[in-house]
Amino acid sequence: MAFTRSHPNVLAGPYLERAAHWRKDEERLRAALDDPATWFVPVWQARSAIVTSSDGHTSAYFATGMQTLAGLDSNGFILLGEFHEHVVFAVALAGETPPALTSGAELHDLRLIAGELPAEEAGLLAYARAMVHWREHNRFCGRCASPMIAVQGGHVMQCSLCKHQQFPRLDPAVIVLVTDGERALLGRQPSWPPGRYSTVAGFVEPGESLEDAVAREVREETGVLVDTVEYHSSQPWPFPSSLMLGFTARASRTDIDLSDEELEDARWFTREQIAAGEIALPTTHSISFRLIEDWYDGGATTPLRAEPGVRMWQLPKRGGG
Numbered sequence: 070m071a072f073t074r075s076h077p078n079v080l081a082g083p084y085l086e087r088a089a090h091w092r093k094d095e096e097r098l099r100a101a102l103d104d105p106a107t108w109f110v111p112v113w114q115a116r117s118a119i120v121t122s123s124d125g126h127t128s129a130y131f132a133t134g135m136q137t138l139a140g141l142d143s144n145g146f147i148l149l150g151e152f153h154e155h156v157v158f159a160v161a162l163a164g165e166t167p168p169a170l171t172s173g174a175e176l177h178d179l180r181l182i183a184g185e186l187p188a189e190e191a192g193l194l195a196y197a198r199a200m201v202h203w204r205e206h207n208r209f210c211g212r213c214a215s216p217m218i219a220v221q222g223g224h225v226m227q228c229s230l231c232k233h234q235q236f237p238r239l240d241p242a243v244i245v246l247v248t249d250g251e252r253a254l255l256g257r258q259p260s261w262p263p264g265r266y267s268t269v270a271g272f273v274e275p276g277e278s279l280e281d282a283v284a285r286e287v288r289e290e291t292g293v294l295v296d297t298v299e300y301h302s303s304q305p306w307p308f309p310s311s312l313m314l315g316f317t318a319r320a321s322r323t324d325i326d327l328s329d330e331e332l333e334d335a336r337w338f339t340r341e342q343i344a345a346g347e348i349a350l351p352t353t354h355s356i357s358f359r360l361i362e363d364w365y366d367g368g369a370t371t372p373l374r375a376e377p378g379v380r381m382w383q384l385p386k387r388g389g390g
C-alpha cells in the first residue's frame with residue numbers, strides 16, 4: 070500500500086489546520102473576519118484567483134482586510150482554517166460579471182492551473198472551491214424548500230423554517246489501475262483528445278462497497294473481470310464534488326468488450342508501449358497518473374517520468390479572465 074501521508078496526491082495532504090473547534094465560536098469568527106492579517110480566498114463562478122509574478126511563478130491570490138472585499142458582492146464567508154499562521158476564509162463572490170480583484174489577480178478554473186501552483190496552495194483552493202460549490206447548491210431546504218442559512222463558520226446550512234441541517238457532501242468515485250501482471254488496462258472516452266488514455270473510473274452507487282464498485286465499473290466499461298482489489302490512495306477532486314478513491318486490481322479474465330459504449334476504446338498496454346509514447350497519459354497531478362506511475366515504476370529500471378519518449382497529456386493553455 071502506498072504511504073500517502075509522506076507523498077500525498079496533489080490537492081491532498083496536511084497543508085492546513087482546519088480548526089474545526091472554531092466553527093461554533095461566533096466571537097472568535099467575528100474577530101478573525103475583522104483582523105487585517107486574515108486571508109480571504111475568493112471563488113467566483115467556480116473559478117479561483119491566482120497571481121503570476123514577473124518571473125513567471127504562479128501562486129494563489131489572497132485578499133486581506135474586509136475593506137478589500139467591501140465593494141464586492143459576497144455571499145458570505147466559510148472558515149477554512151489556519152494556513153501559514155493566517156486564518157483563512159473562502160469567500161463566494163456573486164454577480165454575472167467577473168469581480169474587480171486588486172493586484173492583477175486573475176480568475177481561472179483550478180482544474181487547468183492546479184499543476185502550476187505550489188501543492189499546498191492548490192489544495193487550499195480546491196477546498197475553497199468545494200465548499201463554495203456545496204453552499205451555492207444548498208440554498209434551499211431539501212425537506213421544505215425554505216431558504217437555508219449558513220451557520221457554524223459556513224460548514225452547516227440550516228433551514229430558516231424547519232431547522233433541517235445540511236452538511237458538506239462528497240461524491241465518492243473509484244478509479245482503478247487493472248493489470249494482468251505485465252500489462253495495464255487503459256481506456257479512452259470519445260470526447261477526449263486523440264491518443265489520450267487513462268484508468269477506469271466511475272461513481273460508487275448506493276448499496277455498493279468500494280470493491281463492488283471497482284469490479285462493476287471495470288466489467289461495465291471494458292468487459293474485464295477482476296478478483297483481487299487493493300486500496301492505493303485517494304484524492305480530493307472538487308470538479309465539482311468528488312473524492313477519488315484509487316485502487317489497483319488484478320484481472321481474472323482479460324477479454325475486452327466495449328458493449329456499454331461508455332469508452333471508445335480500451336486496451337492492454339505494456340510498459341514498453343507506454344515508454345515509447347504510443348498513448349498520451351493523464352496530467353501528472355491526477356491520481357490516474359499516480360496509479361499508472363506506481364505500477365510502471367514497480368517493474369521498470371527507469372522511472373516513468375525519466376523516460377524521454379513518454380507522452381503526458383498537456384492541458385490546454387489557460388485563457389483570459
Ligand SMILES: [Zn+2]
Nearest residue numbers: 210213228231
Ligand atoms: Zn426546511
